Amino acid sequence: MTTEIEFINVSKTYLNQQEVVNVLKGVSGKVEKGEIVTIIGPSGSGKSTILSLCNLLLTPDEGEVWIQGKDVGDWDIQTLRRQVGIAFQGAPMLTGTVQENLSLPKRLQGKTLENPKKYMEYVGLTEDLLLRQAKELSGGQRQRLSLARTLVNDPAILLLDEVTSALDSLSAHEVEELILRINRERQTTILWVTHDQSQAERVGDQTWLVIEGRIVEAAPTKQFFVKPKQEQTKQFLEMRREYK
Amino acid sequence: MSLIALLFSFGFVIFSFFLSHAFKLGLGRDLIITGIRATIQLLVVGYILNTVFGFENPLAMILMLLVMVFVATINAAKRGKGLPRIFWKIFLTISIVEIITQGFLLGLQIVPATPQYTISISGMIIGNSMVIASLFLNRLKAELEMRKEEVVLVLSLGGSVKQSIYPILKQSIRSSLIPTIEGQRTIGLVQLPGMMTGQIIAGADPVEAVRFQLLIVFMILFAAVLTAIILGFLIYPELFNKKQQLDISAW
Ligand SMILES: Nc1ncnc2c1ncn2[C@@H]1O[C@H](COP(=O)(O)OP(=O)(O)OP(=O)(O)O)[C@@H](O)[C@H]1O
Ligand SMILES: [Mg+2]
Numbered sequence: 001m002t003t004e005i006e007f008i009n010v011s012k013t014y015l016n017q018q019e020v021v022n023v024l025k026g027v028s029g030k031v032e033k034g035e036i037v038t039i040i041g042p043s044g045s046g047k048s049t050i051l052s053l054c055n056l057l058l059t060p061d062e063g064e065v066w067i068q069g070k071d072v073g074d075w076d077i078q079t080l081r082r083q084v085g086i087a088f089q090g091a092p093m094l095t096g097t098v099q100e101n102l103s104l105p106k107r108l109q110g111k112t113l114e115n116p117k118k119y120m121e122y123v124g125l126t127e128d129l130l131l132r133q134a135k136e137l138s139g140g141q142r143q144r145l146s147l148a149r150t151l152v153n154d155p156a157i158l159l160l161d162e163v164t165s166a167l168d169s170l171s172a173h174e175v176e177e178l179i180l181r182i183n184r185e186r187q188t189t190i191l192w193v194t195h196d197q198s199q200a201e202r203v204g205d206q207t208w209l210v211i212e213g214r215i216v217e218a219a220p221t222k223q224f225f226v227k228p229k230q231e232q233t234k235q236f237l238e239m240r241r242e243y244k
Numbered sequence: 245m246s247l248i249a250l251l252f253s254f255g256f257v258i259f260s261f262f263l264s265h266a267f268k269l270g271l272g273r274d275l276i277i278t279g280i281r282a283t284i285q286l287l288v289v290g291y292i293l294n295t296v297f298g299f300e301n302p303l304a305m306i307l308m309l310l311v312m313v314f315v316a317t318i319n320a321a322k323r324g325k326g327l328p329r330i331f332w333k334i335f336l337t338i339s340i341v342e343i344i345t346q347g348f349l350l351g352l353q354i355v356p357a358t359p360q361y362t363i364s365i366s367g368m369i370i371g372n373s374m375v376i377a378s379l380f381l382n383r384l385k386a387e388l389e390m391r392k393e394e395v396v397l398v399l400s401l402g403g404s405v406k407q408s409i410y411p412i413l414k415q416s417i418r419s420s421l422i423p424t425i426e427g428q429r430t431i432g433l434v435q436l437p438g439m440m441t442g443q444i445i446a447g448a449d450p451v452e453a454v455r456f457q458l459l460i461v462f463m464i465l466f467a468a469v470l471t472a473i474i475l476g477f478l479i480y481p482e483l484f485n486k487k488q489q490l491d492i493s494a495w
Pocket of ligand 2: 089
């Protein structure tokens with residue numbers, strides 16, 4: 001097995017109105033090629049921040065992030081960002097049509113997208129949407145489109161940030177299946193942030209729990225949910241179950 | 245106009261003061277200060293111009309122009325506090341706009357090369373350029389705050405810094421120019437431009453005054469467009485750090 005992503009003692013602080021906020025405090029972890037790691041944790045614990053470190057949208061203040069055996073700082077930035085694709089939490093869209101948004105990754109390279117219909121179909125969108133304004137799509141449609149757009153670059157590593165949060169459970173399952181298929185067919189390595197614990201349990205090979213900027217527990221997914229080792233993990237899982 | 249007449253005209257300010265007082269507008273202080281400040285500034289400028297127009301030496305004029313650009317820059321730079329080297333970028337922008345515009349006017353001998361013309365026209369170019377620079381910075385900041393996600397999205401898909409900021413840059417340039425363009429639309433229909441009014445009152449032929457005003461309108465449109473474009477392209481690279489990350493935390 002080869003290591004695709006490695007965090008080595010990573011810390012990150014933000015400056016919020018002169019106040020220093022420690023968002024990540026010494027995060028370490030490894031992700032092997034073809035593996036799906038699900039990341040769970042409370043709101044504001046630093047999950048999205050961890051994702052942004054992998055394609056250099058953020059730089060850590062301390063520690064290192066390695067992608068495919070190379071420090072992110074040594075990558076050509078554009079190449080890295082195409083290799084490591086991210087689907088953002090809010091599924092942001094540019095002003096313009098669905099087609100324009102979908103083909104954006106190609107247009108940025110001065111190319112055209114040959115088969116937009118294939119991608120639409122892939123994520124369960126109908127092709128008659130192609131000429132609609134992207135910003136006017138529903139939350140769920142935007143999430144599907146955002147995912148499709150990320151896939152256009154054919155990334156080796158996928159960073160998924162709450163990509164099914166606006167979908168009903170049936171649609172969420174559909175998108176999950178799609179992502180699992182990509183993972184199987186192309187050996188895509190996936191970091192998958194989700195607040196949906198049953199989803200994290202269903203799709204993950206490994207699961208990390210992030211609380212207040214630390215990885216509290218990292219374990220094979222089955223073991224993580226059935227026999228968590230840390231007291232904090234038990235509490236976190238318990239809390240959610242009670243809530244349900 | 246006699247000094248006595250000028251003194252009487254200050255009565256307008258006094259009346260406004262009492263009106264503000266009567267209706268509790270709380271503007272009394274500002275009105276008086278504005279009135280007095282305008283008086284002092286303009287009187288000082290009047291005497292300086294008198295002196296400069298007297299000098300034969302073109303250096304005196306150039307010095308005067310530099311001071312004008314400098315003051316305009318200080319004013320516009322307030323909007324960009326926190327942006328690296330913003331002062332020099334605005335200074336450079338306004339200087340380039342002034343040089344190109346004046347170069348055109350003088351080169352084609354559209355206006356005579358006397359201090360009277362050069363300084364008054366420069367005042368309009370530089371003042372206008374200053375307003376556009378402030379507006380542009382305001383718009384850019386607002387757009388960036390609103391559409392930060394879109395910039396990061398393009399970067400995340402492997403876009404270059406320029407590709408990621410271009411739509412926002414374009415929008416900010418456009419919206420900073422709209423007031424200038426709109427302002428010229430009803431020109432002369434309701435209100436005569438200040439300079440034309442002045443010329444007519446001073447006894448110039450209205451048709452001659454109109455020709456001159458047209459020159460000013462065209463010139464201002466050009467200077468505005470040039471200012472926004474130059475400043476935009478000088479500023480955008482520094483909104484990002486070496487790792488091609490959007491970094492506007494200091495702004
Ligand atoms: N650009 C920023 N500037 C300042 N603080 C930030 C910035 N981005 C995130 N933060 C702060 O960092 C912390 C972690 O944010 P992050 O988005 O990583 O959390 P998260 O675990 O993804 O939360 P959620 O589940 O709500 O998405 C939060 O406290 C947030 O306020
Ligand atoms: Mg998040």
